[in-house]
Amino acid sequence: MLKKTLIAASVTAALLSSAANAAVEVNWWHAMGGTNTERVNKIAADFNASQSEYKINAVYKGNYTETMTAAIAAFRAKKQPHIVQVFEVGTATMMAAKGAVYPIEQVMNDSGVKLDKSGYLPAVISYYQTPEGELLSMPFNSSTPVLWYNRDAFKKAGVEGAPKTWNDVASTAKKLVDSGMKCGIAVGWQSWGLIENYSAWNNIPLGTKQNGYAGIDTELTFNNKNVTNNLQKLADMQKDGSFTYGGRRGESLAMFTNGECGMWINSSAYYGSIKGQAKFDYAQAMMPFDSNVTDAPQNSIIGGATLWTLKGHKADSYKGVAKFMEYLSSAEVQAWWHQETGYVPITTAAYELSKKQGFYDKNPGTDTAITQLSLNTPTENSRGIRFGNFVQIRDIINAEMEQIWDGSKTAEKAMDDAVAQSNKLLRKFEKANK
Amino acid sequence: MHKRVHYNTSYLPYLLVAPQIIITLLFFIWPAVQALYQSFLLEDAFGLSTEFVWFDNFIDLYHSEQYLGSFARTAFFSVAVAGLSMGMALFFAALADRVIKGSHTYRTLLIIPYAVAPVLAGTLWLFLFNPTLGIVTYFLDAVGIDWNHKLNSSQAMTLVIIAAAWKQVSYNFLFFIAAMHSIPKSLIEASAIDGAGPVHRFLTIIFPLISPTTFFLLVVNIIYAFFDTFGIIHAITAGGPGNSTEILVYKVFNDGFVGLDLGGSAAQSVVLMFIVIVLTVVQFKYVERKVEY
Incomplete structure (x- = not known):
C-alpha cells in the first residue's frame, strides 16, 4: 500500500517537473575561459530569454584540448553534449568521425531553419566545408x-x-x-x-x-x-x-x-x-x-574554434541546436561578440553592422584581420588546412x-x-x- | 578452559579479503587488461572504427625517434632525480642522526615536503624560477646567468629534476634515518673507541650497514621518477621546450589525451607496465635476500 502511494507520488512529481521544464534542454560544452565565459553565458541566457521552447546550457570544460577530449570521452560513454566547441586543428579528427558528427548544414536543413551560406565570410566558412561545399560546423570564434x-x-x-x-x-x-x-x-x-x-x-x-x-x-x-x-x-x-x-x-x-x-x-x-x-x-x-x-x-587562414553538433540525441533537441545557431550567427549577436572579444565577425552582415556602429572608426586597425581574411577568394592553398x-x-x-x-x-x-x-x-x- | 572461536562455514576468510581483491581487480587488473587490449588496436578517437593490428603500435614506437628520445630522457631524468634526492637525504640523515638537541624539530621540518602535492610542488618551484618574476631568477641574473627554462631545454630539465628530487628527499630521509637507528650503538661506539672519526665511521660502518635500504630506495626512487613526477612536469614545463622534458609517462598522457592516439598511448603504457614489473621483480629478488657486503 505504502509502496503504491510512493510510486504514485513520484510519478506525479516527475510529471509535474517535466511540465515545469517543458523547454527542451540543449547542452553546449565550450572552452572559453576568463571573461569570455561570461560572454558565452550571456549569449546562452539571451537566447533562452528570447524563446521558451529550448534551453541552452553552456558549460565551460577547460581549454580547447580538454574540451575536445571530454566530449570524445563522453561520446564513447554515450553522454555527449549536443554542441561542442572544437579548435581548428581538431577539424580533421572531427570530420573523420562521420558516425559521431551531425554536419551543421544537415542539422539546419532537417530542422527547416534557413542557412544562408553566402552571408558568411568565405575565408571563415571554407575552412569547415567539405570539398562538395557542405558546411560541417558553425564558425564561432575565429582570428588570424x-x-x-x-x-x-x-x-x-x-x-x-x-x-x-x-x-x-x-x-x-x-x-x-x-x-x-x-x-x-x-x-x-x-x-x-x-x-x-x-x-x-x-x-x-x-x-x-x-x-x-x-x-x-x-x-x-x-x-x-x-x-x-x-x-x-x-x-x-x-x-x-x-x-x-x-x-x-x-x-x-x-x-x-x-x-x-x-x-x-x-x-x-x-x-x-x-x-x-x-x-x-x-x-x-x-x-x-x-x-x-x-x-x-x-x-x-583562420585559427580559433567552431561549434560541432554530435549525434545521438532526440530529433527535437536538434531543432533547438538549429535555432540557436541561427540566433548565434545573427548580425547583432555576431557584431557584439566581435567588438567585445576581438574575434572576427563570421558574417558580412555583422561586419557591415560594426562598420555602421562606427566601431572601426573608434578603434582603427581592428578590421585588419577581416580585410586580410577576405582579401581574395580563397584558393586551394588558402582556404584552410585539414590534416x-x-x-x-x-x-x-x-x-x-x-x-x-x-x-x-x-x-x-x-x-x-x-x-x-x-x-x-x-x-x-x-x-x-x- | 579455553575459548575457541569456531567457524562452521569457510566463506568468511574469502569475505574478509574480498574488499581488497575487488579493489585490486577493479582499479589495477581491469585497467591493465584494458590497456593491454587497447595497445593491439588501431582506433579513431571516437571509437567508431576499430582494427586489431597485433604489434603495429609497438613497432611504431620502436621506429619513433621521439619515443626513443623520450626513453633516453627518462633514463637520465630518473637517475638524476634518484641520485640527487637520495644524496641529499643521506646527507641530511647523517647529520640529523648526530643531532641531540631539537632532533625532533629537524626531522619534522625535513619530512614536510612529502606532504606537498606534486602539482603544488611544481608550481612552487615554477614561481621561484619564473623567468620574469622569480626570486631565484633574480639572483641568478645578478651572477650573470640568464635563466629562462621556457626556452632553454637544459635549464628546463634542471628545474624539473630539482623539483622532483626535492619532493622525494623527505621519503628517503625517513628510511635512511630509520636504517641508521637500527644500527647497533655498540658498533659505532667500538669504532669510535678505536679512534675512527665521524666521516670514517660513516664510510666504513654506517654506509655499508644501510646498503639494503639504499638499494630499496634506489628502486623506489626510480619508480617515483618514472611515474609520480607527472604532476610536477605538467605544472612546470608541460613537456617543453621542444620535447626536452617529455618523459615516458608524460608522453603517454600527451599522445593519448591531447593527441587522441589511444592505441599508441596504450602501447606506451604497456611498455611502462613491463618496466615496473621488472623493477619489482628485481627488488623482491635482491632486496628480500639482503644486499651482500
Whole structure:
C-alpha cells in the first residue's frame, strides 16, 4: 500500500517537473575561459530569454584540448553534449568521425531553419566545408595572425609605415635594432604564422590533396624552398637580435608589450591584451608576404574554434541546436561578440553592422584581420588546412623549428625532418580512419 | 578452559579479503587488461572504427625517434632525480642522526615536503624560477646567468629534476634515518673507541650497514621518477621546450589525451607496465635476500 502511494507520488512529481521544464534542454560544452565565459553565458541566457521552447546550457570544460577530449570521452560513454566547441586543428579528427558528427548544414536543413551560406565570410566558412561545399560546423570564434607594431619605436628608428614584405621586415627589424631596441620582431604560434599562414598568404600548398581537403591520403610538403628560405633568413636575423624567439604559444606577447620587440606577428585576438598592457602607440597591419614567391598576398587562414553538433540525441533537441545557431550567427549577436572579444565577425552582415556602429572608426586597425581574411577568394592553398593528428604534428613542427632557432639544424634539414615525421602520423591517421 | 572461536562455514576468510581483491581487480587488473587490449588496436578517437593490428603500435614506437628520445630522457631524468634526492637525504640523515638537541624539530621540518602535492610542488618551484618574476631568477641574473627554462631545454630539465628530487628527499630521509637507528650503538661506539672519526665511521660502518635500504630506495626512487613526477612536469614545463622534458609517462598522457592516439598511448603504457614489473621483480629478488657486503 505504502509502496503504491510512493510510486504514485513520484510519478506525479516527475510529471509535474517535466511540465515545469517543458523547454527542451540543449547542452553546449565550450572552452572559453576568463571573461569570455561570461560572454558565452550571456549569449546562452539571451537566447533562452528570447524563446521558451529550448534551453541552452553552456558549460565551460577547460581549454580547447580538454574540451575536445571530454566530449570524445563522453561520446564513447554515450553522454555527449549536443554542441561542442572544437579548435581548428581538431577539424580533421572531427570530420573523420562521420558516425559521431551531425554536419551543421544537415542539422539546419532537417530542422527547416534557413542557412544562408553566402552571408558568411568565405575565408571563415571554407575552412569547415567539405570539398562538395557542405558546411560541417558553425564558425564561432575565429582570428588570424596579423603584424602588430610599435609606432613609437618605428618613429624613433625613422621607419615610415608598416613593412609589407618579408624583405621589408628584415630591413625594418635591422633599423629598430640599430635604434637601440633589443629585438626587431618576435612571432607567436610560430607554426600557424610562419608555416601554415605563410603558405596560404603566399598562395603555395602546405600539403598535397588540396591541403588535405580532397582526401586523407594527403602528405605535407612544407619543406619547400620558399618556407625554408624564409625560416633560414629569420634564423640568421637572430645574430643581431633582429629576430628573437619567444616561445611556442603566445608567451612572446610580453616581449612586444614591454617594448623589447618593435614588431610581433600573432593573432588579431590579442587586441584586448595589447590594449591593456602596451604603454606605447601600437597598430596592426597585414602580415608581410614573401616577394620572392608572389607579387601580392592571397588571403590568410583562420585559427580559433567552431561549434560541432554530435549525434545521438532526440530529433527535437536538434531543432533547438538549429535555432540557436541561427540566433548565434545573427548580425547583432555576431557584431557584439566581435567588438567585445576581438574575434572576427563570421558574417558580412555583422561586419557591415560594426562598420555602421562606427566601431572601426573608434578603434582603427581592428578590421585588419577581416580585410586580410577576405582579401581574395580563397584558393586551394588558402582556404584552410585539414590534416589528421595535427595537434601532434604541430608539436613536431614546433620542436623542429626550435632546433632551427638554437642553430642545431638548418631550416632545410629541420623542415625535411618535420615533414618526414609528420607524414608518418598522417599515415597512421589514414589507417585508423579508413 | 579455553575459548575457541569456531567457524562452521569457510566463506568468511574469502569475505574478509574480498574488499581488497575487488579493489585490486577493479582499479589495477581491469585497467591493465584494458590497456593491454587497447595497445593491439588501431582506433579513431571516437571509437567508431576499430582494427586489431597485433604489434603495429609497438613497432611504431620502436621506429619513433621521439619515443626513443623520450626513453633516453627518462633514463637520465630518473637517475638524476634518484641520485640527487637520495644524496641529499643521506646527507641530511647523517647529520640529523648526530643531532641531540631539537632532533625532533629537524626531522619534522625535513619530512614536510612529502606532504606537498606534486602539482603544488611544481608550481612552487615554477614561481621561484619564473623567468620574469622569480626570486631565484633574480639572483641568478645578478651572477650573470640568464635563466629562462621556457626556452632553454637544459635549464628546463634542471628545474624539473630539482623539483622532483626535492619532493622525494623527505621519503628517503625517513628510511635512511630509520636504517641508521637500527644500527647497533655498540658498533659505532667500538669504532669510535678505536679512534675512527665521524666521516670514517660513516664510510666504513654506517654506509655499508644501510646498503639494503639504499638499494630499496634506489628502486623506489626510480619508480617515483618514472611515474609520480607527472604532476610536477605538467605544472612546470608541460613537456617543453621542444620535447626536452617529455618523459615516458608524460608522453603517454600527451599522445593519448591531447593527441587522441589511444592505441599508441596504450602501447606506451604497456611498455611502462613491463618496466615496473621488472623493477619489482628485481627488488623482491635482491632486496628480500639482503644486499651482500
